[in-house]
Amino acid sequence: MIYKTDLMATEIDTILRNYTPGKRDQLIPLLQEIQEKTGFLSEDSIVEVGRYVGLSTTKIYSLATFYDEFRFLPAGKIQISVCNGTSCYLNGSKAVIDKLKEETGLLPGQTDRDGILSYEVVTCMGGCNHGPVICINGEYYTKVKAEQLPDMIRKLRYIVDNG
Amino acid sequence: MEDLKKYLLENVLLHESDTLSDEVEQVLQKIRREKPDRPVIFLSYGTAGQIAGSDKTFQAMKTYFSENRYDAEIVKMGCSGPASFEPCLCIQLPGKNKLFFRNITEEKVEPLLNGVFHNDINKDDLTGQLGTKGFGLWPGVQFLDELPFFSYQKRVVLGKCGCYDPESIEEYIARGGYRTFVKTIRHYTYEEVCEIIVKSGLRGRSGGGYPTGLKWKQVLNSDSSTRYLICNAKESDPGAFTDRVIIENDPHRLIEGIAIAAYATGAAQAIIFFHRGSDHIMQRLEKAIDSARSYGLLGHNILSSAYDLEIIIRKEPGAFVCGEETALISALEGRRGMPQLKPPYPTTSGLFGKPTVINNVETLMNVPLIMQNGPEWFRSLGTGNSPGTKIFAVAGKGRMSGVIEVEMGTSIRSIVEDIADGVKEGKKLKAVQLGGASGSFITPENFDIVVDYEELSSRNIMMGSGGFIIIDETICMVDLVRYYMEFMHAESCGKCIPCREGTGRMLEILESIIRKPASEDSGTTLERFKGVMQLETIASVMKDTSMCGLGQTAPNPFISALQNFREEFEEHIFDRICRANICRGLRSFSIDVEKCTGCTACASKCPVNAIYGTRLQPFFIVEEKCTGCGICYDICKFSAIKVK
Numbered sequence: 001m002i003y004k005t006d007l008m009a010t011e012i013d014t015i016l017r018n019y020t021p022g023k024r025d026q027l028i029p030l031l032q033e034i035q036e037k038t039g040f041l042s043e044d045s046i047v048e049v050g051r052y053v054g055l056s057t058t059k060i061y062s063l064a065t066f067y068d069e070f071r072f073l074p075a076g077k078i079q080i081s082v083c084n085g086t087s088c089y090l091n092g093s094k095a096v097i098d099k100l101k102e103e104t105g106l107l108p109g110q111t112d113r114d115g116i117l118s119y120e121v122v123t124c125m126g127g128c129n130h131g132p133v134i135c136i137n138g139e140y141y142t143k144v145k146a147e148q149l150p151d152m153i154r155k156l157r158y159i160v161d162n163g
Numbered sequence: 164m165e166d167l168k169k170y171l172l173e174n175v176l177l178h179e180s181d182t183l184s185d186e187v188e189q190v191l192q193k194i195r196r197e198k199p200d201r202p203v204i205f206l207s208y209g210t211a212g213q214i215a216g217s218d219k220t221f222q223a224m225k226t227y228f229s230e231n232r233y234d235a236e237i238v239k240m241g242c243s244g245p246a247s248f249e250p251c252l253c254i255q256l257p258g259k260n261k262l263f264f265r266n267i268t269e270e271k272v273e274p275l276l277n278g279v280f281h282n283d284i285n286k287d288d289l290t291g292q293l294g295t296k297g298f299g300l301w302p303g304v305q306f307l308d309e310l311p312f313f314s315y316q317k318r319v320v321l322g323k324c325g326c327y328d329p330e331s332i333e334e335y336i337a338r339g340g341y342r343t344f345v346k347t348i349r350h351y352t353y354e355e356v357c358e359i360i361v362k363s364g365l366r367g368r369s370g371g372g373y374p375t376g377l378k379w380k381q382v383l384n385s386d387s388s389t390r391y392l393i394c395n396a397k398e399s400d401p402g403a404f405t406d407r408v409i410i411e412n413d414p415h416r417l418i419e420g421i422a423i424a425a426y427a428t429g430a431a432q433a434i435i436f437f438h439r440g441s442d443h444i445m446q447r448l449e450k451a452i453d454s455a456r457s458y459g460l461l462g463h464n465i466l467s468s469a470y471d472l473e474i475i476i477r478k479e480p481g482a483f484v485c486g487e488e489t490a491l492i493s494a495l496e497g498r499r500g501m502p503q504l505k506p507p508y509p510t511t512s513g514l515f516g517k518p519t520v521i522n523n524v525e526t527l528m529n530v531p532l533i534m535q536n537g538p539e540w541f542r543s544l545g546t547g548n549s550p551g552t553k554i555f556a557v558a559g560k561g562r563m564s565g566v567i568e569v570e571m572g573t574s575i576r577s578i579v580e581d582i583a584d585g586v587k588e589g590k591k592l593k594a595v596q597l598g599g600a601s602g603s604f605i606t607p608e609n610f611d612i613v614v615d616y617e618e619l620s621s622r623n624i625m626m627g628s629g630g631f632i633i634i635d636e637t638i639c640m641v642d643l644v645r646y647y648m649e650f651m652h653a654e655s656c657g658k659c660i661p662c663r664e665g666t667g668r669m670l671e672i673l674e675s676i677i678r679k680p681a682s683e684d685s686g687t688t689l690e691r692f693k694g695v696m697q698l699e700t701i702a703s704v705m706k707d708t709s710m711c712g713l714g715q716t717a718p719n720p721f722i723s724a725l726q727n728f729r730e731e732f733e734e735h736i737f738d739r740i741c742r743a744n745i746c747r748g749l750r751s752f753s754i755d756v757e758k759c760t761g762c763t764a765c766a767s768k769c770p771v772n773a774i775y776g777t778r779l780q781p782f783f784i785v786e787e788k789c790t791g792c793g794i795c796y797d798i799c800k801f802s803a804i805k806v807k
Contacts, residue, residue: 023497024496024497024498025495025496025497025515026497027497028477028480028494028497029477029478031480032478032480062499063497063498063499066482066499066500066656067480067481067482067500068439068480068481068482069439069480069481070480070481081440084401085401085402085558086401086402086558086559086596086600086630086632086646087402087558087559087564087632089401089643089646090559090560090632090634090638090643102770122440123399123400123401123483123650124399124400124401124402124403124404125210125214125440126210126211126214126404126407126408126441127210127211127214127215127246128211128246128402128404128556128558128559128564129211129215129246129247129249129558129564129565130211130214130215130249133214140213140214140216142214142215142216147797
């Protein structure tokens with residue numbers, strides 16, 4: 001575990017070096033890059049960024065929590081995005097989201113304890129004719145029905161468990 | 164590649180006269196793949212295509228050609244509009260017209276290609292042929308531009324979408340691209356460009372309809388030497404995806420539009436504020452910017468004109484309110500994306516306190532066309548006050564969906580009945596919702612309204628960002644309004660009280676309408692009715708007192724739904740029925756004793772154990788326990804479950 005944080009610290013250091021210190025307008029791209037490279041915004045990284053940009057940690061935290069993009073826990077190995085745009089909603093995305101809630105016991109944006117599964121709700125993916133659309137690790141599934149989800153998740157879990 | 168770049172720069176972009184020599188034309192024709200000497204397959208590879216599975220189709224085609232040793236080229240194209248046809252592809256055999264096919268999934272590839280190469284075309288998947296002069300006709304095949312979906316459209320801004328490989332700058336140049344930009348920076352002054360745009364009457368396409376030329380002039384006439392241009396490509400309205408489709412299919416036209424706009428306002432830096440969650444589109448845009456830079460069309464001292472321009476992309480961090488100009492600027496400055504009071508307007512004090520022009524993607528896409536064809540040409544399209552065209556993302560329950568472009572002045576009826584081809588599965592049309600989450604409903608009686616800024620605003624309808632949702636009788640209006648309010652409540656930034664609290668209260672009251680009543684006495688009905696009476700007050704207070712457009716327009720769906728579908732709200736409150744059977748809390752189920760076989764399927768699936776009975780005897784539902792989820796209804800094989 002110590003090894004992992006160390007690794008993260010050096011990674012954050014290398015990211016920070018690409019940005020000018022003390023410039024506030026760089027803050028969002030900086031946080032975005034950290035999240036992209038390390039998967040989430042850890043406590044350490046927020047402190048580190050605050051020191052670099054010259055802002056208090058609370059200010060950075062207040063900024064990061066305002067936006068939907070930032071997560072403060074690592075995403076699961078299976079990351080599901082459910083489209084809840086108008087067209088998908090009209091075709092029954094609510095049932096899909098409810099089923100996911102029931103099946104995983106998680107709220108959108110949360111990750112389960114073993115770090116395998118997480119899901120989020122997005123507004124429109126642009127596949128309006130094929131709704132409800134869900135996206136699992138970059139692969140799209142169209143016209144998804146709530147009943148299919150338990151099977152899908154079971155299969156994915158099996159794949160993750162067995163490498 | 165380097166040779167081609169030099170050739171194109173010297174002979175096309177920097178060529179003084181408008182007509183090119185025959186020799187150059189021939190080179191361009193080859194880049195445009197106009198007269199191929201081997202079969203070419205153009206695969207629609209936009210987001211909608213990828214969601215529908217065009218990736219698998221691509222792989223299947225590749226295997227087919229390597230197995231059968233056919234010499235053919237596969238080109239990944241942009242999407243041409245009809246999302247219902249995805250994955251669609253177009254086949255051009257040498258000397259013949261292009262043939263378009265729809266819904267070609269993986270397994271259909273082999274029979275389709277076999278058929279085409281042996282002159283035995285499967286008519287089921289055929290959309291039509293594109294008639295081109297000098298090419299062989301396919302007998303008995305309909306022409307593409309005769310299809311209602313295309314014939315009622317006026318594709319000007321979308322003209323190049325789906326016609327060329329969006330990742331190839333060479334092809335864009337071969338189709339006339341960037342020549343307008345070069346001509347502009349060489350022959351026009353800043354003022355002249357602004358004047359042309361003012362004359363054309365182009366209005367901002369993001370909803371408000373402010374004249375673009377005037378906005379540019381204000382920035383141009385400011386004293387500050389640093390100015391910014393921001394392209395607002397952040398669309399997170401549920402159900403609107405026009406900007407992303409445009410950028411995905413024609414990124415170079417957007418770059419050209421940004422470059423001309425930045426030149427006209429004297430901005431040396433342009434920022435594209437891009438939608439989150441479409442990383443593949445962003446990569447395509449980045450690639451397009453890089454290739455434009457390598458051609459010397461961006462950067463320092465562009466084509467020796469002493470004009471500098473840098474375009475950078477900033478990914479929006481995910482907040483709906485950042486579509487508002489001042490909130491967008493806050494986000495770019497690294498603060499919470501909250502709107503500021505106007506004035507000062509961004510044109511006087513915008514990004515970092517400097518004059519800033521903020522234009523929508525669609526607005527900027529029109530700019531190269533106006534500069535190329537002149538303001539009179541643009542004026543000849545559309546209506547007097549609103550010249551040009553408008554792009555809509557048609558979605559919902561229509562038979563056809565996708566991104567369409569119509570001339571201003573086209574009636575809503577024409578879009579619904581001709582382009583979208585009516586409603587799916589013969590259902591009854593209920594309304595059309597225009598303008599995304601804060602838009603209004605238009606009922607069939609008012610379908611003669613035309614798309615025009617003045618006409619729409621005189622009826623309190625927002626043009627909006629281009630969402631066009633077709634609603635049929637299977638949809639409950641109360642539930643839909645609740646959905647929009649839920650979205651608005653989640654996206655309200657929380658700065659001003661009317662919006663933050665108003666959306667919350669409205670959502671609560673709407674939820675109480677569709678929830679199962681706690682007790683059956685008449686007092687609760689009265690309470691709920693009082694709630695609805697208050698809804699109207701809350702809506703009007705929010706409209707008057709909210710700071711930015713989000714709060715002011717958030718009650719719109721509710722107000723227009725109440726105007727047009729009052730009886731549905733009343734049914735929900737007094738009779739506790741939902742005519743579309745959507746609202747779970749109001750549904751109650753019972754089992755038909757005649758039909759029930761006692762198979763226990765429903766009882767074992769019921770999440771709240773509300774179904775009791777003995778095996779092989781009719782079961783019954785305990786109404787107090789039932790939550791109305793409808794699982795039993797879906798699962799029963801004997802249709803013994805009845806909805807009340």
